[in-house]
Amino acid sequence: MKILVCMKQVPQKDAPLKLNESGTWIREDLSYEVNEPDAYALEEALRQKEKHSGEVVVITSGPARASQVLREALAKGADRAIHLEDNAFVGLDAFNTARAFSDAIKDEKFDLIFTGLQSDDYGYAQTGVILAELLGWPHATIIMQIEKQDGGIRVKRELEAGYFQYVDMPLPAVLTIQSGINKLRYATLIGIKQAKNKPMRKVTMAEIQSALGENLQKIERLYIPQKTKKTEMIEGSPAEIAKKLTEKLRNEVRVL
């Protein structure tokens, strides 16, 4: 099976964010990491390849720093990478990102395309689904299991409140992968070495510009949300805080 995995670089999860002066975006002097559901999508693609043979290709869009995500993927076992490299890719809405990806892969024939369910930054949960629609392929979201069958695949979708749904689909198809579908691997030293010789294709904005349309949504302003609850902050050394909290649990909350 030939599988494309769409990946994104996002700010590290526990990095405290600061807004820029005009309040239109976050300050970018922070650490980045791979979007977590995308890491699971890559892992799933590698596992499918190990079972059924084939090829795993990874793609991302964003500035030069985003290539780190691709290099890590190559080190874990992906065969080659495609980097749509330009700062301007960061500002595209999901529809245009999907258009850019679909244009960049127009000469390839994939059996499956994986994306993470959603990104930890914008959290739109739509790029993969839009890509499916642009390609005219069937899709399914929130995938927790993939089994190859004759003529297609059987997938398990996660619903709310602990429910799951099973669906059969033909190939090619687009799946958006949920965190927890598998157990992530680490890159090996050999993998990291081999990654350096694996192909990484760069695509410029100019090459795919004609495939893009107008951005239909634009962030006007960002702000830190107002607190809705009065929070008492307890400060001190861990031992001091523990003492105060124990007293509270006993005398005020009365659970001790």
Add this chain to the structure above:
Amino acid sequence: MARIFAYIGHRNGIVDDSAMELFAVARKIDPAASPTALVTGWGASLDTICDALRTTFPEVWKIASENLAYPNAELIRKALMKVLPPGSIVLVPHDHFGIDLAPGLSIKLNEAFVSDILDVTERSGTAMTVVRQEFGGQVSAHVRCDHSSGAVITVRPGAFKPSSSAPLAGVVVDKSSEVGPLAAGRRYLQTVVAEAGEVDITKHNVLVSIGRGIQEKDNVGIAQELADVLGAAVSCSRPVVDAKWLEKSRQVGSSGKTVKPKVYLACGISGAFQHLAGIKGNPFIIAINKNPKAPIFQVADIGIVDDILEFLPEMTNKIREMQSVSAK
């Protein structure tokens, strides 16, 4: 102003809670709106649903087809495309079904798509400003959306207060014949429920709930020790289940369990909305997190900025000390 539609989900003959919320969104977008409910399905339960909805919506469009007896976003999208007038605004709940249906629908209709909104602050002509949360709830965003050729909008469940108005005598319009035969590549098989675990976290008054901050499986014991001295159970947020450190039945959140404890200790949990959606009944929330900007502090009664790996054992010791003093 464009015509506004609300896609209404239902299960076992019961209208989804989101129906009244979507009605409220429509009124917020356009105070003069007469939003139309869109319902798809099959059989007698579909008529029950339509009847229930016409007390809220002046018009209910019913699309009945045997193919639509089970939820299949691919088929429903094709059905909706055939009946929706160009330029419509379509509201869909941002749940497992909405995120499957809505993005593709916007492409099919050639309309803007706006995902997971919490509020609508402004509308002028062919644009509106909506409020979203980004970066896991750390930042709110005002997003300007051009809806000159219509828009498909998904709405966060619970974000809009359901509207309450005098019951209407709306009409049900059967659109089924406009849809015609439907076929999809995707085939629905069955819905199953996750296995029950050995501990029922919904039955506990005090929960020691752990998140990503617990860092590795071997550290789960630290939380269990605290839970033991508190007479509590250990629950968790999604990343802990994803990493296979605890079983699914311990997960609090929209894809896990809904709990109603008296006291909730959120330990190393960032407080994503999917997690908070599983905490009901307004418990006393104690949040412990290294990141002072973690969204969990926005809903906490007591906040502690600390590393749970250091703090939790300290807390366990203090409670043990206190208990041994009281015992003497």
